[in-house]
Amino acid sequence: MTKILTYIEQRNGEIKRASLEALSFSKKIANDLNGEVIAVSIGKSIKEVDKLKKFGASKFYFFKSDELNYYSPSAFSKLLSDFAIEINADILIFSNTALGKDLSPRVSAKLNAGIGVDCVNVNIVDGEIIYTRPIFAGKALIDCKFKTKTKVLTLRTNVFPLIENESSNFEVVEKEASNLDLRVKTIEEVKNTGKLDVAEADIIVSGGRGLKGPENFKMLEELAEVLGAAVGASRAVVDAGWRPHSEQVGQTGKTVSPSLYVAVGISGAIQHLAGMRSSKCIVAINKDKDAPIFQVADYGIVGDAFEIVPKLIEEIKKLKN
Amino acid sequence: MKIVACVNHVPDTASRINIGPDGKSYDTNGIAYVMNPYDEFALEEALRTKEKLGGEVIALTIGGENAKETLRKALAMGADSAILIKDESCKDSCAIAKILADEIKSLSADLVFMGKQSVDYDNSIVPQLVSEYLNYNCATVVVKFEINDKTIKVEREIEGGKEIMELSLPAIISAQKGLNEPRYPSMKGIMAAKKKTIEEKVPSSVESLTEVIAMKKPEIKKAGKIANSPEELAKLLREEAKVI
Numbered sequence: 001m002t003k004i005l006t007y008i009e010q011r012n013g014e015i016k017r018a019s020l021e022a023l024s025f026s027k028k029i030a031n032d033l034n035g036e037v038i039a040v041s042i043g044k045s046i047k048e049v050d051k052l053k054k055f056g057a058s059k060f061y062f063f064k065s066d067e068l069n070y071y072s073p074s075a076f077s078k079l080l081s082d083f084a085i086e087i088n089a090d091i092l093i094f095s096n097t098a099l100g101k102d103l104s105p106r107v108s109a110k111l112n113a114g115i116g117v118d119c120v121n122v123n124i125v126d127g128e129i130i131y132t133r134p135i136f137a138g139k140a141l142i143d144c145k146f147k148t149k150t151k152v153l154t155l156r157t158n159v160f161p162l163i164e165n166e167s168s169n170f171e172v173v174e175k176e177a178s179n180l181d182l183r184v185k186t187i188e189e190v191k192n193t194g195k196l197d198v199a200e201a202d203i204i205v206s207g208g209r210g211l212k213g214p215e216n217f218k219m220l221e222e223l224a225e226v227l228g229a230a231v232g233a234s235r236a237v238v239d240a241g242w243r244p245h246s247e248q249v250g251q252t253g254k255t256v257s258p259s260l261y262v263a264v265g266i267s268g269a270i271q272h273l274a275g276m277r278s279s280k281c282i283v284a285i286n287k288d289k290d291a292p293i294f295q296v297a298d299y300g301i302v303g304d305a306f307e308i309v310p311k312l313i314e315e316i317k318k319l320k321n
Numbered sequence: 322m323k324i325v326a327c328v329n330h331v332p333d334t335a336s337r338i339n340i341g342p343d344g345k346s347y348d349t350n351g352i353a354y355v356m357n358p359y360d361e362f363a364l365e366e367a368l369r370t371k372e373k374l375g376g377e378v379i380a381l382t383i384g385g386e387n388a389k390e391t392l393r394k395a396l397a398m399g400a401d402s403a404i405l406i407k408d409e410s411c412k413d414s415c416a417i418a419k420i421l422a423d424e425i426k427s428l429s430a431d432l433v434f435m436g437k438q439s440v441d442y443d444n445s446i447v448p449q450l451v452s453e454y455l456n457y458n459c460a461t462v463v464v465k466f467e468i469n470d471k472t473i474k475v476e477r478e479i480e481g482g483k484e485i486m487e488l489s490l491p492a493i494i495s496a497q498k499g500l501n502e503p504r505y506p507s508m509k510g511i512m513a514a515k516k517k518t519i520e521e522k523v524p525s526s527v528e529s530l531t532e533v534i535a536m537k538k539p540e541i542k543k544a545g546k547i548a549n550s551p552e553e554l555a556k557l558l559r560e561e562a563k564v565i
Contacts, residue, residue, distance in 0.1 A: 098479035105446035109453030114530030139338040197481040245499040260564040271334040297545040315555035
């Protein structure tokens with residue numbers, strides 16, 4: 001029986017949605033491969049573990065220690081690789097989050113496993129895993145296969161659907177984690193004040209040079225607020241110092257695939273398009289009808305952003321009430 | 322302090338990518354190459370660390386003859402020496418990391434800086450893999466770096482915030498944009514770089530653990546709808562796209 005080990009990420013005990021996506025996917029391939037899904041997490045505490053049953057895990061192992069409240073790459077990778085060896089895991093699944101990206105290659109190296117990261121599609125062809133991942137920030141895609149027995153995959157967030165597929169049996173095993181390798185450890189976590197991060201947002205409102213100055217992003221923040229969106233930015237405005245780098249979308253910023261991406265005053269340089277073209281619905285607001293952003297847009301409006309955005313905010317408010 | 326900065330020679334981010342005749346790699350015709358943008362931050366931090374603590378900075382890359390351009394740039398920015406491991410075959414991150422690890426080991430480097438990812442294959446796993454192969458400590462996606470004696474404190478970017486991490490030497494640090502403002506090579510640096518020799522080496526024998534079967538372009542979207550007013554746009558998003 002194929003053993004699929006799925007890493008469940010939690011922060012302050014809350015299970016991340018991305019981990020439920022990974023679990024849904026794991027259950028799906030478990031059905032194709034006649035396998036079993038084992039969920040595993042590490043930390044100080046974890047809440048609502050019944051969710052893991054609902055999305056297909058038959059067992060959940062929680063490695064617990066007060067010293068693991070924050071992420072420690074050395075401790076987490078050691079615990080996880082030892083556990084994968086102990087249960088003889090064939091496939092390890094992570095979400096391609098900040099933690100998943102950091103942790104998964106450390107584990108794959110300890111297991112001598114091949115690793116495919118940031119997958120946007122995975123198929124089982126004649127019993128073999130074929131994974132697809134974007135390269136050049138999405139300007140091209142590659143299909144790959146593994147040459148190793150043990151395999152590690154990370155899944156791009158917001159791409160794989162949540163599928164409720166309740167496991168018939170479910171067992172929770174808590175293990176006290178000891179002999180921790182804490183050579184690299186987080187001593188403090190700092191939150192950005194109250195802002196939604198583009199990497200996690202379901203809706204993003206991005207601005208570019210067409211906004212003419214940093215003060216005009218206020219208008220986008222208002223639009224973001226009525227939509228429940230995060231604010232993003234093009235490279236040009238980040239390099240000009242109008243917005244922080246954490247908001248940059250594109251090849252040297254974040255690659256995103258929200259359900260709605262609104263590009264305001266962004267012409268659509270190839271390096272920006274690369275970072276957002278996989279968004280499910282793209283809206284462009286630009287005064288130049290020939291701007292490349294319109295080539296990837298599902299909906300567009302040609303005109304002055306300073307006139308359009310305030311009216312759009314009013315219209316959305318009306319619709320939402 | 323012996324510091325290594327790994328720099329990769331990659332297509333400029335303004336490049337259009339087309340599929341090569343083998344259907345598994347990209348067409349290199351007409352592509353302009355640059356130093357991987359994230360590696361500029363890595364090299365800059367390596368130079369600043371050397372300026373603070375003394376020692377040397379060695380620029381290291383794997384690639385073909387043309388990768389020497391990126392090494393020349395590294396030398397012009399201030400690296401003391403440069404090594405090219407000559408290998409033009411297409412390898413996966415695990416194989417690349419093994420080659421780098423072997424070289425870093427033979428150099429007995431104390432501290433290694435790399436970009437958090439290469440903007441070609443976008444894996445962002447090489448720094449972690451190298452650290453595992455060498456048993457070095459490693460922190461990734463670093464936006465702030467401090468070193469005091471043998472203790473390193475970094476800020477690493479995560480969703481919606483930062484993790485402040487501590488680790489000790491020997492260490493590998495992967496650089497994120499925002500870590501610093503990379504310097505431009507000075508005229509003096511450019512002239513000095515021309516006189517320095519680039520050491521060429523052959524790679525250790527390694528194997529890829531994954532294999533590319535096919536490369537393809539993303540599907541082209543059909544033309545979108547142009548709304549005539551914000552009212553119409555809001556309505557389309559609500560009723561047709563059902564996204565608001």
